[in-house]
Amino acid sequence: MAFEGLTERLQNAIGKLRRKGKVSEADVKEVMREIRLALLESDVNFKVVKDFVKTVRTRAVGAEVLESLTPAQQIVKIVNEELVKVMGEEATPLNKSPKIPTVIMMVGLQGAGKTTTAGKLANRLKTEQNARPLMIAADIYRPAAIDQLKTVGQEIDVPVFELGTEVDPVEIVRQGMELAKEKKNDYVLIDTAGRLQIDEKLMDELVQIKELATPDEILLTVDAMTGQNAVEVAQGFNDQLDVTGVVLTKLDGDTRGGAALSIRAVTGKPIKFIGQGEKMTALDVFYPDRMASRILGMGDMLTLIEKAQKDFDEKKAEELADKMRENSFDFNDFLDQMEQVQNMGPIEDIMKMIPGMANNPALKNIKVDPKDMEHTKAIVYSMTPQEREDPDILNPSRRRRIAAGSGRPIQEVNRMIKQFKQMRDMMQKMSKGNFSGMEGLLGDGLSGKLAKMSMNRMVRKNKKRKLQRLRKRRK
Incomplete structure (x- = not known):
């Protein structure tokens, strides 16, 4: 994805400010120098860089910023606002003729x-x-x-x-x-x-x-x-x-x-x-x-949510939400979700839209090989219909048979089944509005809060639909 080098440089520059309790004009000047170099190395037009840095520096050395309790966050906010201005403030729709075509x-x-x-x-x-x-x-x-x-x-x-x-x-x-x-x-x-x-x-x-x-x-x-x-x-x-x-x-x-x-x-x-x-x-x-x-490495949850809404079938999503709540999510559902996630694009690009993930050192050079997805599918396809519907019956002898049938090592089969069960447990918690353990993943910034709000809305919406269905059945 574009901007990876720029994102890393900006994060490093701003990270220096975050480590300081108090920020001086000299600190701002040094960070502005690094931001200027980062933008120029990313092939941003020289005049655009000059004007951008001048505007950010003028705003950043104001008393309300330097004397605030969180000067580093204030400067990040200014950089973000000025980046938005440079790129055009808001999305511009296609022009449409009053008559066709x-x-x-x-x-x-x-x-x-x-x-x-x-x-x-x-x-x-x-x-x-x-x-x-x-x-x-x-x-x-x-x-x-x-x-x-x-x-x-x-x-x-x-x-x-x-x-x-x-x-x-x-x-x-x-x-x-x-x-x-x-x-x-x-x-x-x-x-x-x-x-x-x-x-x-x-x-x-x-x-x-x-x-x-x-x-x-x-x-x-x-x-x-x-x-x-x-x-x-x-x-x-x-x-x-x-x-x-x-x-x-x-x-x-x-x-x-x-x-x-x-x-x-x-x-x-x-x-x-x-x-x-x-x-x-x-x-x-x-x-x-x-x-x-x-x-700025703050993720893009709104685009991620829109991608999910566009690529996921609404009826299937409702059925999935019910299964998540009831903890009846099985390997058939898992296969279906894998295919829908693949339609959204490369996994590494999707993960970078999650706040806090963009510059996570553990994910920096992550590249999900499409073959890994196919290997996982091969393991599931080697299960019997009963095993796919009831993963809890997968004892050691069944796992050995699945490994032989899929041509994958037994360790890989065990790891995949363990990860599946962990994911199922996490999904059940999320479906009930319990995001404990996910705060670090979503982040506390604006994007993280928007993501939590969207997830909460999804949970409330699903509860409302379930209640409506129950009422219909009673009638």
């Missing part, structure tokens, strides 16, 4: 991920808004660009309009727009051509498409791994096309992440989405406050 024009350099992002956005509109999008293949220059968009369209079941590589892109867009109006598609996504660099021919073509389609959104797709160059690219496209928003891709890669902290401040254009992963569901709304929280 809403036209979204995707632009960017070759290799930035425009075609994949167009598919992800079309899929998001289709699944979350029940929309009927149409994608137009207007990139006739890149080899296999049209085939790639058609493949994406088939995967997400969204139609793609194309006229091959011999027709002028402006004409392709014109005919595609006519088809969209005829078919009453409520969204049109135009996948335009890119180059390895900005050139006059590319811009002339994009300007013509813009004049013809009059898009409601011109989304610039920027590869976060290009660092400082991402800001220059954003400026170049914005000067010619007046883009309405930015999509940052490859934020899950080995990237310094400085582009996210620079683009809004330099161009004034909001980052609307971030792409993390190859799946068609791997496109998230960009929330500046949540990203700032992640950069």
Whole structure:
């Protein structure tokens, strides 16, 4: 995940303040120097860094901060607030036309991920808004660009309009727009051509498409791994096309992440989405406050909860909550949960959204091998139906048979069953609103409190539903 290096540097700098009871102006100056270096090394624009550090230092040396009982926490709060300001204060929704179709024009350099992002956005509109999008293949220059968009369209079941590589892109867009109006598609996504660099021919073509389609959104797709160059690219496209928003891709890669902290401040254009992963569901709304929280190692429980709500079946979640309370959670449920968790993304990325986990030394280099998940599944699949439903009957002889059947060592089978039982006990406690032993995991900060509040709401909601079902049965 992006920002890991920046997160570690900021945590180390702020950690020095936390170890001091009283903080002086000299201490603030030293921490500001380390924050400045951390931001520059993360490829944040120099002017953005200069303005950011100046603002934080001015606020941090105020009497109300230095003379407070918790100066380090006050400074963390200031850094967090200024990070949010730099990245745009709040999430910016897609522009929507009062009449159909809403036209979204995707632009960017070759290799930035425009075609994949167009598919992800079309899929998001289709699944979350029940929309009927149409994608137009207007990139006739890149080899296999049209085939790639058609493949994406088939995967997400969204139609793609194309006229091959011999027709002028402006004409392709014109005919595609006519088809969209005829078919009453409520969204049109135009996948335009890119180059390895900005050139006059590319811009002339994009300007013509813009004049013809009059898009409601011109989304610039920027590869976060290009660092400082991402800001220059954003400026170049914005000067010619007046883009309405930015999509940052490859934020899950080995990237310094400085582009996210620079683009809004330099161009004034909001980052609307971030792409993390190859799946068609791997496109998230960009929330500046949540990203700032992640950069400072404070986790991102709100996004984690939203991911869980989106990827988990509500009916199954209700059944699971009942099983957790009754302590009847079995290996069949465990398999089902494993598959749903895998759909949410890499385990290590999910764990880093939990407050206090982002820079936990024990988790710093954790990498969950997908094969480990498959080994666990093999162990469960080697159990009989009775053993899956009643884990308490797994005596030594049964465990030896399961180990032989799954091809895994007996020690691994024993460890997995022990961890399963510990998890089942913890889940039962949580389902009853008992979070004892979890305070350190969730943290006492804002994110931790929000997580506990959300969990408590879930518990109350489940209790209310159960009561309603009981009343219905009595009637």
